[in-house]
Amino acid sequence: MSFPTQVIPNFSGPNCAGQFFCWDWVGANWFSVLQPALIQHIWISALAVLFGLVISIAAALYAVRNSWFEKGFSALATFLYTVPALAFFLLMVPITGLNVGTVLIGLTGYTLLLLFANTVTGLRAAPPETIAAADGMGLTRNQVLFKVQLPLALPSIMAGIRIAVVTVISLETVAAQVVQAGLGTPLFNAQRNVFTTGLITTGLLAIALALVADALVVQLQKLVTPWVQARR
Amino acid sequence: MTEAHSQRPGVEIEFRSVTKTYPGQDTPAIDNLSLTVPAGDICCLVGPSGGGKTTAMKLVNRLIDFNEGEILIGGSGVRDVDITALRRDIGYVIQQVGLFPHMTIEANIGVVPRLLGWSADRIKARAVELLDLVRLDQNFAKRYPSQLSGGQQQRVGLARALAVDPPVMLMDEPFGALDPITRNEIQDEFLKLQNEIAKTVIFVTHDIDEAIKMGDRIAVLRQGGVLAQYGTADELLGSPADEYVADFVGADRGLKRLSLRLMRDLVKVSGENHAAPADAPTVKGSATLRTGLSVLFASGSRVLKVTHDDDSATVIGTVTLDQLQDAVYETAPKAPTDVVVAGEA
Ligand SMILES: Nc1ncnc2c1ncn2[C@@H]1O[C@H](COP(=O)(O)OP(=O)(O)OP(=O)(O)O)[C@@H](O)[C@H]1O
Ligand SMILES: [Mg+2]
Numbered sequence: 001m002s003f004p005t006q007v008i009p010n011f012s013g014p015n016c017a018g019q020f021f022c023w024d025w026v027g028a029n030w031f032s033v034l035q036p037a038l039i040q041h042i043w044i045s046a047l048a049v050l051f052g053l054v055i056s057i058a059a060a061l062y063a064v065r066n067s068w069f070e071k072g073f074s075a076l077a078t079f080l081y082t083v084p085a086l087a088f089f090l091l092m093v094p095i096t097g098l099n100v101g102t103v104l105i106g107l108t109g110y111t112l113l114l115l116f117a118n119t120v121t122g123l124r125a126a127p128p129e130t131i132a133a134a135d136g137m138g139l140t141r142n143q144v145l146f147k148v149q150l151p152l153a154l155p156s157i158m159a160g161i162r163i164a165v166v167t168v169i170s171l172e173t174v175a176a177q178v179v180q181a182g183l184g185t186p187l188f189n190a191q192r193n194v195f196t197t198g199l200i201t202t203g204l205l206a207i208a209l210a211l212v213a214d215a216l217v218v219q220l221q222k223l224v225t226p227w228v229q230a231r232r
Numbered sequence: 233m234t235e236a237h238s239q240r241p242g243v244e245i246e247f248r249s250v251t252k253t254y255p256g257q258d259t260p261a262i263d264n265l266s267l268t269v270p271a272g273d274i275c276c277l278v279g280p281s282g283g284g285k286t287t288a289m290k291l292v293n294r295l296i297d298f299n300e301g302e303i304l305i306g307g308s309g310v311r312d313v314d315i316t317a318l319r320r321d322i323g324y325v326i327q328q329v330g331l332f333p334h335m336t337i338e339a340n341i342g343v344v345p346r347l348l349g350w351s352a353d354r355i356k357a358r359a360v361e362l363l364d365l366v367r368l369d370q371n372f373a374k375r376y377p378s379q380l381s382g383g384q385q386q387r388v389g390l391a392r393a394l395a396v397d398p399p400v401m402l403m404d405e406p407f408g409a410l411d412p413i414t415r416n417e418i419q420d421e422f423l424k425l426q427n428e429i430a431k432t433v434i435f436v437t438h439d440i441d442e443a444i445k446m447g448d449r450i451a452v453l454r455q456g457g458v459l460a461q462y463g464t465a466d467e468l469l470g471s472p473a474d475e476y477v478a479d480f481v482g483a484d485r486g487l488k489r490l491s492l493r494l495m496r497d498l499v500k501v502s503g504e505n506h507a508a509p510a511d512a513p514t515v516k517g518s519a520t521l522r523t524g525l526s527v528l529f530a531s532g533s534r535v536l537k538v539t540h541d542d543d544s545a546t547v548i549g550t551v552t553l554d555q556l557q558d559a560v561y562e563t564a565p566k567a568p569t570d571v572v573v574a575g576e577a
Binding site: 127129130131132133134135136137138139140143148151152154225226227230231 | 293295315316317318319320321322324326328329330331332333334335343344347375376377378379389392393402
């Protein structure tokens with residue numbers, strides 16, 4: 001991952017003075033600023049959701065059989081979710097430093113509640129008669145969990161991923177107030193300089209990214225839960 | 233066909249003084265139950281709700297563990313084998329079917345074979361064979377359970393239970409959720425199937441008529457898991473052990489007994505052929521005595537002509553009203569005459 005170093009909008013390059021939206025600026029800064037920021041934004045969001053997913057699924061698999069763990073993890077995830085984003089990133093800096101890792105950890109924290117709750121709900125949603133049949137057929141407890149409950153939780157997990165992806169893409173722009181990373185950086189700089197072209201361009205890029213990511217997750221959802229589609 | 237479908241016919245199941253008391257309960261759910269299901273027989277467990285039918289069945293594959301006694305399958309105790317190995321080698325069918333919604337029909341059938349490490353080719357071939365056996369079209373293989381009707385789902389449930397050709401099957405009200413027409417169809421087909429595969433089946437039902445139809449033997453449980461009577465349908469109907477059983481099999485048990493035998497058999501038994509008037513009603517040899525009686529009553533005649541199944545013009549003999557009455561009465565010399573059935577004056 002590379003960091004965009006040129007963060008201040010270039011007023012002196014193309015003449016954008018007084019214009020509400022200046023295509024020349026977008027063209028001049030696409031490869032140097034916007035594209036790297038977009039790519040970094042994608043990476044950070046994807047990794048945050050991926051880490052969140054791995055942690056949440058592991059925790060949920062343990063939680064379905066240990067109610068004390070479910071309560072504890074749920075409380076932690078809820079706490080992380082309720083801390084205001086900006087405060088959270090600021091509080092993280094002394095611990096993890098001024099780097100992308102801080103953003104990643106923070107965003108991962110935000111996904112946990114959504115992903116954990118949805119996974120637990122999904123694991124519990126397996127029809128009781130399906131589990132009774134599985135027991136009777138000689139599946140072990142772990143086989144019931146991994147071969148029956150986990151796949152049956154996929155629709156619920158995918159619904160969680162959808163919300164988490166959009167949330168993370170949008171929250172990541174807030175993180176730039178603390179650590180320079182992703183689309184939040186040009187957005188933050190444009191905001192400081194009241195540079196409408198920069199604001200609009202980065203804002204639209206973030207929205208477009210969220211929409212595309214959401215559409216991709218929906219497609220992925222259809223791909224991994226063919227039995228849900230079959231019902232229609 | 234038969235050989236391909238089943239290489240492992242049923243083995244005997246024996247309950248030896250089995251008692252099960254659920255934790256925290258004063259009275260047992262199964263009380264000192266002893267019965268033997270001969271290899272290849274269907275044993276129907278009937279009784280009131282809460283009488284312990286499901287409990288008794290689940291003791292066999294140890295979904296529930298008994299406190300006392302012993303259960304033997306093919307001579308070896310169910311506690312002497314690994315519990316998962318035991319269950320994988322016993323077909324299990326429940327009323328709610330419980331197919332895996334996320335798996336195709338083919339994959340559902342292949343669950344236990346996969347656990348046992350069968351090759352993909354072998355599993356596929358077995359699925360094809362089983363779909364045939366339960367009379368489902370091959371194009372069901374790639375469908376999901378939610379795309380099937382209730383009756384079709386239970387056929388898959390049967391196929392899945394038969395996947396590894398287990399010698400023993402446990403079925404808990406397997407056709408209880410189906411509409412009467414579908415139920416009747418699938419009962420008939422299961423009986424046909426059983427003729428080929430000869431598994432030992434424990435079949436739970438609360439419907440005495442289903443038990444009479446399906447069971448080679450019927451075990452009647454009473455409240456508290458006590459065995460009230462164990463015998464063939466004919467024994468239960470002809471000589472119920474007590475008032476409870478008589479009540480359970482129904483006041484119309486005489487008629488039910490007529491359903492157990494065919495007109496053809498009575499013609500053979502009677503030997504001589506009574507001369508029948510030309511206008512005597514006719515009935516096919518494959519009809520039950522009950523149907524014969526109904527035809528007789530409806531016609532006002534006292535004698536029936538029994539015809540060949542495929543050719544209603546060929547009379548194979550006659551049966552009289554007296555013969556029909558004797559058929560119910562004579563084979564039950566021990567029938568208690570002093571039993572007063574509730575509701576009958
Ligand atoms: N898991 C359990 N824990 C405690 N008691 C139970 C349990 N399962 C069943 N029982 C009790 O054991 C008795 C027998 O229940 P069982 O389910 O075997 O009856 P059943 O004959 O199958 O009834 P039904 O026709 O309603 O299915 C009932 O009194 C029931 O309340
Ligand atoms: Mg029951």
